[in-house]
Amino acid sequence: MAIDDGRSFEHPLYHYWENSPGGGIGLTTLDRLLMHSARHSLWFFPMATSCCAIEFMTAAASRVDLDQAGTIIRPTPRHCDVMVVAGTITVKMAPRVKKLWDQMPEPKWAIAMGSCAICGDFYRDIYSVVPGVDVIIPVDVYIPGCPPNADQVMVALQRLQEKIKLQLEGKFVERDLRPGTMIYPKIGTHGDARQSAEVAQAQLDGARGLGVGGKEHRVPRPAAVQAPPEADATSDSGEQS
Amino acid sequence: MNLRQRDRINPHLDLDTVDAAADLMALNMGPQHPSTHGVLRIKLFLDGEVIIKAVPYPGYLHRGVEKLCERLTCVQLTPIFDKHDYVAPMTNEQALNIALERMLGVEVPRRARYMRTILAELQRLASHLLWLGTFTLDIGGTIGGGASLMMYTFREREPILDVFEMLTGARFHYNTHQVGGNRHDIPDGWAAAVKTCMDQLAARMPEYEEQCVTNSVFLMRTKGIGVIETPLALELGLTGPNLRASGVDLDLRRDAPFHAYDEIKVNVAVSNGCDTHARFEVRIAEMYESIRIVRELIDNVPEGPICSLKPVRTVNQIKLPEGKQMYTAIETPRGELGTWLIGGGAEKGACPYRLKIRPPSLHAMAALPYALVGHTVSDVVAVLGSLDPIMGEVDR
């Protein structure tokens, strides 16, 4: 019986099995089986606030049909594995998002759908908008777009399954970076030819994978498969807020 | 019981004056709830399951759009307006651009006006299809008949979005209107695609209507629920289908024509039921009417330019006159979407000084404290669904 206090979770059965003779081999096989099951049965919790929610609903409808991959959309966080943040998160909503995320049982993942959830889009400079949901919760997969097409939700689901598989195999999982590496023009500095060129250059740099001023921002993929997990935590650009 | 609804129901009821023995339970619906159409929060005070008082709390999607509008130029505003009412972006763009055109006195070419009319009607269809799906989803449950109908309406909505994609390149958030006309001209084969889409929809709409109106449970759940009487509806400022379901024959498409509506006849559906089922009937009738209008117009789009001004080169090429202010409104799928525009803002008048958006959904939400009292928790979702609110528009 675990109490919802936000601590990390390990199933009690694991201890008994691991300490029994020969349990290690069985445990590995079981682990693979369970993890294979888990990544094919990701239930979505729609943290649907605005425009992207409509595309998310479309993804569940007949053209894309998320149910193909075994995904059910449940309205209560207690039953779900993946929180899909679809839409702008405001300051008033943010504590609720955090609370709902805390209410989800481990293991859990998060998908940020659409530019508003990724970085706030053009609302990022406004007094009441949280500039990206990764201010509040750890995001595993980003779906860029405003809004992304419905089939991109399926692509994100596959990317998440791939990450879970890598995690299971003990391999290094590269952190997904915020796709918005372009520099956002501050509101109120438009219309100037010189600044437009700057923005164009920044977009170009962003597309090339360069950060501000041409600095390399992407962590090179490590040569060794088993890299220390700390190595992926550095991304020094892409956050302009 | 001949008191008017306004006098009968007090939305600011002081609960201390209610009989203390009636042990009221406060139930929070939302902001994360499957049936609140986004992030509305309603606090319900329940006696058993009967609602004594309902207090809606909007604002969980308040994105400060009006502040943002003061900082962006008129050219930059169109894509912002797409995101208010994300179920009907096309009509939102039109509301903004008509406001700017009327303030500047810009004439729109006839071809562009016809195109705008067609787009508005297609958007009304797409929006009402989504409403039909979510409304029945609320009544029938996410596991149940409502979900089936929702899947059908989403399937029917896809061809309309495809038609928009053909024209503008985007599924929604089109940014296809500009001051003086449209940005994208009709591509080859578009009219045929629209006609196919309308034929398909016209063939299937009766089935969907039948699935609802022949179902006794659906009728039991909707008739007599969520009554908003005519005087109250007017006082609250309900517009569009919600007002017409309360027995007021007012449709800005016919009564204050914009686009090409002055050249065609619009049959306005009105119902005197005032309840959830009346709102359902009015919207269904509007969908048939929209199909008729699109079919009538699609072959008669006149030739000519699609924009009377030169194409956009810089963001501040359109300047609003200083000191001028005016209210402009058009009929969107949800009702009267108005803008109060004050010219002469930043960037030498390229930005509006103030742009207040008059959202029909906010007024519809203000009806909830009146419409919900006396009903049960189950009816909350039915009434809310019938009012068709879009939270992006309520909160802005």
Added chain:
Amino acid sequence: MMGPVDPALREALAKQFPDVFAAEGDLDPNGVVVPAALHVALAKTLKESFGFTLYVSVIATNFPTAEGETYEVATVLRNPTTAQPFWWRVRLGADPQLATLYPLFAGADWQEREQFDLVGVNFVDHPDMRRLMLSEDWEGFPLRKSYAIDTPHTPWR
């Protein structure tokens, strides 16, 4: 465009509010400026005598001037039978106070709360003058010109 106003309405308004409405010439297309004292009386006359029963909107605007902050509150009504809109403006000083229209129009409840929330115009005698969009403990009024658009709000932004 307010459009041409019914001559009978013009005449009656000029008779009842002679200081505000001229009997001749066009009405100010930006909206007639009405003294704050006549605000409720005008709304009542329009609603009860001329059929302007549809409450459309209320718009408060902040105008910082050299003398200090000023405010304008515009009210829009519509006649549902003719679809004719009618609007007027009220000018207020640095401490904006205006009588509420809630007893006349139930819809003024939320609209006035919203304007109070965003612009900070206080509507007197409103039964429930709380913030509508922002949280209760919010500081400042975002749509005032002095309010910075990117005001931080720790810890969320």
Added chain:
Amino acid sequence: MIPNPWLNGLVVGGAVLAVLMTLGALASWWERKFSARLQGRVGTTILGPWGILQPFADAAKMIQKEDLIPRDADRVLFYIAPLFPVTLVLGLAAVIPFAGYWADGVWHGAAMVADVDVGVLFVLALSGLMVFPLWMAGWASNNKYSLLAAMRAVAQGVSYEIPMVLAALVPVIASGKLSVTGVIAWQAEHGWIVARLPVVGFLAFVLFYLTSLAEANRIPFDIPEAESELVGGVITEYTGIKSGLFILSEYLHTLVASAVATGMFLGGGHVPGLAGLPIWAQVVISLAAMWFKTLALFVSIYWIRWSWYRFRSDQLMELCWRYLVPGGLGLVASTAVAVSLGWV
């Protein structure tokens, strides 16, 4: 079949348990595919052929999920409530003969765990108990949605118990037997209830079917688990396999309720033309017939589920007390009259 009741219970019970649990799991897959086809989608496709392994993956995932208990929950009740629904439903299945055969001109039940003399009472009693775990879960969760759902579930369960008992009385009065085997044996001899009592039998069957839907919380009677109103109903706060047990119990309940309705009204495993065949052939055919009828009812339940809307709670009560209870009384009275006049 097996003379020793202990051995019989172990072997047949194990078999019934295994079959029911597998079918219960597959039912969730089948429902997903069925609803998908109804809605113009394809449903699960990825795990196994036609995605048939999906429910097992779901179960494996649920086992791994963190087991959360809300801070202010009643911990004991919260913990034990999920154990009951599946147990009670499987208990229901114990008295149902899933097959049968003719011997000495008498129909004998087979493939049943226990031949209880008061089997019908046992079935009704256990399905009456089904509201308790829901109430326990709803109360213990300390969640207002769960509490409302539990309130509704209890009100609904207690109310629909009455027309269900009345409907079940019709075959009991007609056959004069209180065991499920006895009712089926009478039907094998005299004809199925739906046909033997021309109108009354069919109406009683419809009544029993409707009340079974209500007892199993299926649309249009699914107000205790109304997702669009009460989020997740009583299982809103349950995580992992606990919520899974509730969901499984619902599938099992519909399955077993279909089997009971088959036994009481559709002659159980009996089909005409069995007499004279070797016993093993009779058992196999009757087993197949029983499952065919049961699954047909089961399919119809889900067909209704995916094409209807749901009642409101007060309308549900009105339907029960104003129409179903008087109707049930009328059915019982007319059956009694028919039996006393010797028409049956």
